[in-house]
Amino acid sequence: MKLTGRDLACIRGGRLVFEALDFRVDAGMLLQLRGRNGAGKSTLLRLIAGLARIAEGELALEGGAPDVPVKEHIHYVGHLDAIKPALSVVENLAFWARLLEGEEVAALAGRAAIDPPAALDAMGIGPLADFPAAILSAGQRRRLSLARLLVAARPVWLLDEPTTALDTDGQACLFAMVERHLSSGGLALIATHVDLPLPAATLTLGVRQPEPRPEVEPA
Amino acid sequence: MSHIGFIAAAYAITAIVLAGLVAWVIVDGRIQQAALGELERRGIRRTGRQRGGEAT
Amino acid sequence: MLEFANPTRFMALSRSVLPWLWAAAAGVLAIGLVLAFRAPADYQQGLTVLIMYIHVPSAWLAMMCYAVIATSSVGTLVWRHPLADVSARAAAPIGACFTFLALVTGSLWGKPMWGTWWVWDARLTSVLLLFLMYLGLIALWRAFDDPARAARPVAILALVGFVNIPIIKFSVDWWNTLHQPASVFRFDGPTIDPSMLWPLMVMAVAFTLLFLAIHVAAMRNEILRRRVRAMRVKAASTLVPAE
């Protein structure tokens, strides 16, 4: 399985965020995205996840399930945690476990999905399963958000600064999880400002200032 | 409906609503007691019992 | 009122009082029903006067509940009494139920007398608006996640509502007489003669006792609910990750 981006460009809010961008992520490989704020790290992740429009260039996932779109192979954990305060912790997780499930894609992912209570224990918030999510702290919300990665088997992980709000235990847990994912043949792209204790290729964004295009028509 | 029907209907609805209220109070009490028991079983102590300011 | 200000002491005290309250309410209610059904039928309305024995107490309780909420709201805003919001929040659904009963029994009483289920009579209309005010209070309470945060806003709404009751009463009466549709019939009829007054009083006391019993029980539930919530927040904040 291989994820490649060729000559990618993206326009958001009328601004050319990046252009002519290439990258390649093979099975078992981690690509960390570096660059100052506003360099387009989050935008690139959203573009890969299908949440932002590709102005130019091409994104391809080789080895993916045939007629299943790229975004259904992808776990995306952004700054927003998609947690409903009125639902209990385990209800939130069970919902996403069911929604993000896909047989063909699960067959490709190295590790099988685990059930929500086990995922909560793995993330260290097992005892809070039946509590309303409204009472979670920021760090606990982040752990619940990351628990999504365990309850549905998807080969490609896109994590946007996942270490924010996590304490040292949380970060250790996260890195162990990513490490297990990669060793079982998964792919991961992580936008981060923190050095990751994992072998990783680096793609730095925002180095070349994209020259303003006179009249760029969004695709 | 004859007059009796109206009287019966009025008393029936009153009985249903009042019984519903009583049932709600009892059931709700049981639910809260169960949740409280479960929490105390897990060894979670409330913060200072005697503080008057807290409605807990 | 102040000596059992502390919720914990209230829980202990109410635990012992509650069984007596339930017993008293049931007893007086039974007596009231017996008296009501043995009272002579009204010469004009026939047997339907029996509905009065539950309609009038319901309407009184509807008003009384709102008064309880209003006084509790003063307790919340002025003295920041810990039990005030608990009392108001426990009383609102009960008040809404009694108001609903007053409306339904009023309509069931009106049908045999005026031939229509609902008449925009000044009294009934005011009770309808009171019902809407109850629903408004409950809706505002349910809009907040944290019950403690809901206390003061709802107290203000309750007091504003309470101050408005006489104004509403006056304007509805004026609106009613202004239009004076032919079909309106003076609601409560001639003065109630003594033989029927006595069962009515007993039924009113029975309903009041019932309200007190349910209200105290509901307050206990509300306190337990807040303890559960506080303990969950504490559990979450002191959670030591397993591994």
Place this chain on the structure above:
Amino acid sequence: MIGAIAMLFRRETTLALRVGGGAMMGAVFFLTIVAIMPFAVGPDLNLLQRIGPAILWVGALLATLIGLDRLFQADHEDGSLDLLTMTELPLAVIVAVKAAAHWVTTGLPLVIAAPLLGLMLNVEPAALGAVALTLAAGTPALTFIGTIGAALTVALRRGGLLVPILILPLTVPVLIFGVSATNAAVTGPMAVSTPLTILAGLTLLSVVLAPIAAAAALRLAFD
């Protein structure tokens, strides 16, 4: 696919019924509108009977619209919408399921409350069943058309104010046939079936077309 749809439907209804949810808000709003109308037009029962159906329908329309602007905005703000687009469910299906859940928690209580409120407007008890039937046939159309407005304003902070303005003109056909169906049922020179079938047709049309339009509008929010 079916399991995911059922799970989404269950979550939407649970959220609406929980504290802070908007489930019964529509019914209370409906009751309020019907209750205050006679204060404006006077308590004359004959007059109320004539304009009863109109009051019920305008009330149902406004009660449906008030809860709609948060239908997508809440999920957009907490990131759920992003994730929902990455599931196996096409966006149009997601919109349809959310609209159906919204109708069950907001529209259905209106249909249930309508007969009670009909009594206040001096509608004959015999006609109350028909009133509820016409509302049951028409309110889904109001909800589904409303989702287009909710989708268009998802990214706007003050979107809530815009939805009624955008949507009311689109709901006029439903209002016309709804009121005439209810009138036919209540005072009834005309048979109920004619306007009712047209109303049902409008509802089916909106149930099919509105999600597609709303999904297209939602996709615009991703730029």
